[in-house]
Amino acid sequence: MTIDASRGAEAPPELVQLLTPEGERVQHPDYDIDLTPEEVRSLYRDLVLVRRVDLEAVALQRQGELGIWASLLGQEAAQIGSGRALTDSDMAFPTYREHGVAWCRDVDPIKLLGLFRGVNNGGWDPKEHNFHLYTIVIGSQTLHAVGYAMGIQRDDAAAATIVYFGDGATSQGDVNESFIWASVFNAPIVFFCQNNQWAISEPLERQTRIPLYRRASGFGFPGVRVDGNDVFACLAVTRQALKNAREGQGPTLIEAFTYRMGAHTTTDDPTRYRVASELEAWKLKDPIERVKAYLFKNELADQTFLDGVEAEADQLGADLRRRCLALPDPEPLAIFDHVYAEPHALIDEERAQFAAYLEGFER
């Protein structure tokens, strides 16, 4: 079975980059960004802190305090860049890996742990943060996001929606349907695909033969590939796409080209399917190191600043650990809570029966 590998590959893919891995600022004809030193330092702080939250969660899982964890390692810039492009009134729909976006939406990291510790299925109120619950079923949330955007459109609100999904998710019917809906209704939405090159063990070639961002043109809206490890570029491109959406210009697909530096989740063993050299190559493109280099080169920060952020990260990690261990186990009867919005006779009956059953053990 031979397949012509050049099929569908017209021009080489373009990548929007504003900050090189070495920390050099570069220009792009369509996208630019003007950041104050304070803003750059703030982005750096975000990147470092979410990485620390992630590392702490991985450690907590290793020690049996979490059932599982999906690490964002390597994807910090894609998440902080896009997350910081959102305004308060924009709405975000995440997968299960968007801990960095959650950070930007002011979701206390402890709330992310509930799902992974098994004490709840998502511990925050989406309305409070304009940040929807994590969605585990691949691709489902893309349709919810488009529907939400259609609501914004009908309300004539000055807002847009962003939806996150992975490279693997682009194969799902739901995701393709969401592209169609968004296009047909010109919905104010940004499709933010973090192409981290892997869907568990399957490399990108199992999902597509063309660069993912080019799929957009077939659906009738623009697509752009951005360096997903460049927080400046992610911020600039997402900001523009959200602005276009709010101004009635419809959807954009952003493909953030990045890499999943860790295992798929803590239960996965990537040595079974990918080579170490790939990881080494991506280490050189680290999203944090390049901002640090930029800060130093331009004398926007000194060691004291870096130490300060480090200390803050230590504090955050220790605090998260302490609060994770203190998370109470839910009460058994919580099983029956919130299944329905209105009273339900069968639930009431079963709750009462189970309460009596449990009491039988106490006697």
Add this chain to the structure above:
Amino acid sequence: MTVMSLSKALNEGMRKAMEDDPKVLIMGEDVGKLGGVFRVTDGLQKDFGEDRVIDTPLAESGIIGTAIGLALRGYRPVCEIQFDGFVFPAADQIITQLAKMPMRSLGAIKLPVVVRIPCGGGIGAVEHHSESPEAYFTHTAGLRVVACSNPADAYSMIQQAIRSDDPVIFFEPKRRYWEKADVDTADTGWWTPMDKGLVVRPGTDVTLLTHGPMVKTCLEAAQAAEEEGRSLEVVDLRSLNPLDQPLVMESVRKTGRAVVVHEAPVNQGLGAELAARITEQCFYHLESPVLRVGGFSTPYPPSKLEEHYLPDLDRVLDAVDRAFAY
């Protein structure tokens, strides 16, 4: 005789089926190089090649839909759904096409497609990874639905499922994947037909009707009951559609009491069907109503609560007590 885990037994069974018939294909997410997230297809791609063990794009509807097409072309696809909760994107293809196409063709079309689904809870997983969706499929005419509970059955039943000319939904008890037992791979004389149940522990006082992950729980309950002087018969249903009614009725006529145990919610579940049929066929033999033990009428809870949701030894024995109290 070889001692092997349930997951290895499935692996060996599929390997044998692939050796026996070049039309057998394996397809699913991560089934190739990784060998599946539970390693059930471990090593098969290495030995049979990428044309026969296919890492598919991430789309369950696509997996089942294309499996139907491959079956139309004479192949025998064995599809893996990664977790129970992810079969639903494929529900349309399974229910409207896989189940009904053979009849629509007046028998001209056969669809020998196997859909393997790791099912059930008890592994501390997050949402959508611990469900027991069997009733959705037993309610759909045109599908055979089976559930294995131990390595030997896993080994024989997966091969029978692959050989079947009907679509088969094949449930695998994920928390029992690592349980080990003897499997005789040299001979097929011991194989029980896939559509038959088995009495896995004989008894005289109560019949426990169960399948998949709950078989072990029921066997433990029977052991504990024996210490209290009660004799429980445990029936591993194995086939959920069709049900092995003669076996079930014979057991219940003997014991006069039946308790159905499954992880899926009791409400509108498989137990309801069994209870109704037992009442119809064994009414005058019953010493007590048929009782059911299973999940609550709630979504599967977060893992810290799953021990309360899942039937355990105490809940089974509590139902046995109630059966005796009538």
